[in-house]
Amino acid sequence: MQEHDMSWVRTEMALAQPAPPTERGAYAWVRKNLIGSVGDTVLTVLGIAIVLWVLPQIINWAFINAVWTGPDRTVCTTASQGGIQPDGWTGACWAFVNAKFGQFMFGTYPVEERWRPILVAILFVALLVPMLIPRVPRKGLNALLLFVALPIVAFFLLVGGVFGLPHVETPRWGGLLVTLSLSFVGIAVSLPMGIVLALGRRSKMPIIKWLCVVFIETVRGIPLITVLFFASVMLPLFLPEGVSFDKYLRALIGVSLFAAAYMAEVVRGGLQAIPKGQYEGADSLGLGYWQKMGLIVLPQALKLVIPGIVNTFIGMLKDTSLVLIISMFDLLGVVKQNFADPNWATPQTPKSGLIFAAFVFWLLCFGMSRYSMYTERRLDTGYKR
Amino acid sequence: MASQEILREEPSRGSFINDPRIRSLFFQTLVVILLFSSIWWIVHNVIENLQRLHIASGFGFLKSRAGFDISDTPIAYTSDSTYFRALVVGLLNTIIIAVAGIVLATVVGFLIGIGRLSQNWLIRKICTIYVEVFRNIPPLLVIFFWYSGVLAVLPPPRESIHLPLGSFLNQRGFYLPRAVWGDGSWLIGVAFLLAIAMAWFVAHRARQRQRATGQQFPVFWTSVALIIGLPVLAFLLSGMPLTFDFPKQSTFNLTGGFWIKPEFLSLLLALSFYTAAFIAEIVRAGIRGVSKGQTEAAAALGLRSGPILRLVVIPQAMRIVIPPLTSQYLNLTKNSSLAIAIGYPDLTATAGTVLNQTGQAVEGVFIMMIAYLVLSLVTSFVMNIVNARMALVER
Numbered sequence: 127m128q129e130h131d132m133s134w135v136r137t138e139m140a141l142a143q144p145a146p147p148t149e150r151g152a153y154a155w156v157r158k159n160l161i162g163s164v165g166d167t168v169l170t171v172l173g174i175a176i177v178l179w180v181l182p183q184i185i186n187w188a189f190i191n192a193v194w195t196g197p198d199r200t201v202c203t204t205a206s207q208g209g210i211q212p213d214g215w216t217g218a219c220w221a222f223v224n225a226k227f228g229q230f231m232f233g234t235y236p237v238e239e240r241w242r243p244i245l246v247a248i249l250f251v252a253l254l255v256p257m258l259i260p261r262v263p264r265k266g267l268n269a270l271l272l273f274v275a276l277p278i279v280a281f282f283l284l285v286g287g288v289f290g291l292p293h294v295e296t297p298r299w300g301g302l303l304v305t306l307s308l309s310f311v312g313i314a315v316s317l318p319m320g321i322v323l324a325l326g327r328r329s330k331m332p333i334i335k336w337l338c339v340v341f342i343e344t345v346r347g348i349p350l351i352t353v354l355f356f357a358s359v360m361l362p363l364f365l366p367e368g369v370s371f372d373k374y375l376r377a378l379i380g381v382s383l384f385a386a387a388y389m390a391e392v393v394r395g396g397l398q399a400i401p402k403g404q405y406e407g408a409d410s411l412g413l414g415y416w417q418k419m420g421l422i423v424l425p426q427a428l429k430l431v432i433p434g435i436v437n438t439f440i441g442m443l444k445d446t447s448l449v450l451i452i453s454m455f456d457l458l459g460v461v462k463q464n465f466a467d468p469n470w471a472t473p474q475t476p477k478s479g480l481i482f483a484a485f486v487f488w489l490l491c492f493g494m495s496r497y498s499m500y501t502e503r504r505l506d507t508g509y510k511r
Numbered sequence: 512m513a514s515q516e517i518l519r520e521e522p523s524r525g526s527f528i529n530d531p532r533i534r535s536l537f538f539q540t541l542v543v544i545l546l547f548s549s550i551w552w553i554v555h556n557v558i559e560n561l562q563r564l565h566i567a568s569g570f571g572f573l574k575s576r577a578g579f580d581i582s583d584t585p586i587a588y589t590s591d592s593t594y595f596r597a598l599v600v601g602l603l604n605t606i607i608i609a610v611a612g613i614v615l616a617t618v619v620g621f622l623i624g625i626g627r628l629s630q631n632w633l634i635r636k637i638c639t640i641y642v643e644v645f646r647n648i649p650p651l652l653v654i655f656f657w658y659s660g661v662l663a664v665l666p667p668p669r670e671s672i673h674l675p676l677g678s679f680l681n682q683r684g685f686y687l688p689r690a691v692w693g694d695g696s697w698l699i700g701v702a703f704l705l706a707i708a709m710a711w712f713v714a715h716r717a718r719q720r721q722r723a724t725g726q727q728f729p730v731f732w733t734s735v736a737l738i739i740g741l742p743v744l745a746f747l748l749s750g751m752p753l754t755f756d757f758p759k760q761s762t763f764n765l766t767g768g769f770w771i772k773p774e775f776l777s778l779l780l781a782l783s784f785y786t787a788a789f790i791a792e793i794v795r796a797g798i799r800g801v802s803k804g805q806t807e808a809a810a811a812l813g814l815r816s817g818p819i820l821r822l823v824v825i826p827q828a829m830r831i832v833i834p835p836l837t838s839q840y841l842n843l844t845k846n847s848s849l850a851i852a853i854g855y856p857d858l859t860a861t862a863g864t865v866l867n868q869t870g871q872a873v874e875g876v877f878i879m880m881i882a883y884l885v886l887s888l889v890t891s892f893v894m895n896i897v898n899a900r901m902a903l904v905e906r
Contacts, residue, residue: 159632166631173633333539337546347884349845351859352876359872363560364553444649451852458652465659477660484648484656491647
């Protein structure tokens with residue numbers, strides 16, 4: 127009977143078919159992403175041409191032709207320049223970086239005392255890593271150790287002069303040691319200062335508000351070099367005769383003041399984003415000003431502006447390289463100083479040294495920005511429904 | 512009714528220590544006293560230190576002879592000129608590098624930013640790598656890279672690299688043919704200005720006509736034709752008064768032509784490539800900030816992809832882009848002070864020299880601060896005008 131029934135109702139779902147072959151797999155991906163239209167194809171061809179032109183040169187220069195070890199400049203120079211390489215050779219001179227590695231890290235810090243910065247670095251990493259992993263408990267204690275105890279310990283370890291440690295003057299510090307210590311102390315000082323300035327800028331007391339506005343806008347309007355000039359040339363004039371402080375400390379003050387002004391604007395953005403109800407709620411609970419800010423407003427505001435804060439940190443790490451202009455030797459300064467070493471003066475030396483320094487800076491900054499993105503995603507819970 | 516009585520009572524209850532007005536007055540007075548006493552202390556120390564070092568204060572030194580040479584002088588300057596003139600030369604150099612950098616950074620930044628949103632996977636990746644590399648490296652390092660890593664190891668003048676259009680590249684810089692304008696070339700300039708005025712007039716009339724009748728007029732192509740055509744016509748009419756002064760190779764150096772020094776070149780390349788990475792991110796965020804519904808609605812109205820971009824997406828994206836773009840321009844202007852590291856005589860470098868020669872630290876730093884603050888204010892003022900024109904017109 128059934129055969130004569132003209133109507134037909136499907137009783138089971140049709141099996142899912144794979145997409146047609148033109149819409150899946152590598153070919154479809156290429157068609158969609160590389161040769162979607164005439165313009166796209168032209169761009170792709172251009173892009174491939176650029177990559178094929180640049181990449182082999184870079185790989186050749188940085189790895190295949192590179193010199194990794196060697197005693198002096200002869201390994202990195204061609205025969206006509208007085209070296210051992212064939213004429214027409216170009217390649218990275220990593221031997222230079224290799225030979226100067228200790229200086230790049232510590233400057234002219236005495237060799238027999240270099241265990242001290244290394245110990246500080248180990249302590250720093252040991253405290254920083256648990257701080258960065260959200261699952262590790264006791265964040266409060268950790269922060270206290272990292273931001274209060276560590277700087278004190280590090281100060282005595284690095285400067286010395288107590289507990290039988292020989293004194294090492296700050297002009298002998300250099301390299302990555304200066305870069306990292308300047309930026310770490312700068313970060314530790316500029317964040318609280320920035321918060322205070324931001325609160326001051328939103329204060330109802332006209333004189334305090336006005337002072338904060340003038341400070342923030344002036345500092346933000348001038349380049350860091352001017353601030354460093356100010357710190358290195360004018361600060362000594364401000365002090366009574368006989369009192370002077372070290373160049374390192376002056377640079378530290380300059381960098382911290384500069385970063386604090388930018389931090390203040392970032393924090394102010396967060397404060398403005400907190401709804402008025404939060405302030406009023408705190409008021410109605412009878413909280414005082416500092417309780418209201420410390421317990422209700424700032425925790426929410428700072429959470430909102432974590433990306434901005436980290437961006438300021440990244441900017442600050444990059445900006446520490448400017449201290450070389452007031453003749454201090456941070457990582458970049460030491461690398462540049464070593465170009466003048468006649469033992470290593472070759473056409474390849476500046477490029478190699480600078481690329482090494484760039485790589486170190488890049489690693490630090492890129493790491494920070496990735497971590498901030500991760501934190502942002504992790505903390506982005508409050509406004510999810 | 513009793514409760515209203517209570518409400519009408521004086522707000523101040525309890526000790527006057529808890530009165531917010533009195534507290535605020537107290538704190539502010541305290542701050543003012545502290546501020547003035549520390550200023551007085553600082554001024555006192557400064558005066559004492561200056562007297563001890565036998566440095567005269569005041570701006571009188573600006574009129575005395577500078578006695579140092581400056582390598583790039585947009586206006587006439589010799590070592591016999593005054594300090595004031597030296598500072599003006601520095602300021603002009605800062606403005607030149609800032610303007611050139613802003614133009615180049617904007618062009619590169621917009622290209623890279625749009626490239627990061629491209630359909631093309633390869634282009635997207637190349638642009639991403641560019642942004643991630645340049646954003647995370649100090650600009651000073653990039654300046655050194657160009658200056659001592661790339662330009663300083665170019666061949667000496669005798670073995671200059673020949674580039675198309677008669678230009679040369681060697682370790683002393685970049686040599687371009689220089690345009691020499693002959694008699695009657697003022698006509699070309701006049702024609703150019705006239706063309707701009709006419710293009711503006713055409714655009715204005717076309718807008719009016721479109722509002723009144725709905726008919727469109729090909730404003731863009733008309734303007735292009737006017738702005739290119741009129742000067743070319745003037746050029747032909749005035750008897751082609753343009754010749755080029757090509758750089759010529761002599762024994763030790765190149766002579767003639769337009770010479771871009773390596774300091775300027777490396778500063779310009781480094782600053783604009785660095786800032787371009789940030790501008791690219793701003794542009795990308797701006798374009799992505801325009802909701803998809805806008806594009807779809809425009810498509811539903813029958814617009815094609817070109818006009819959708821030009822009339823719907825870009826005007827809205829610009830609103831998001833301009834405020835952060837302004838702060839990038841300000842950053843670039845401030846970063847141009849890095850010129851001092853490679854010896855390009857910008858404001859910071861000349862002021863630094865003046866400061867070292869005269870010992871007038873207070874005045875020198877003060878002049879620097881004021882000059883940069885004024886530059887920043889002018890840039891923000893111009894960009895605020897642009898922003899106001901772009902901003903949403905609420906009806």
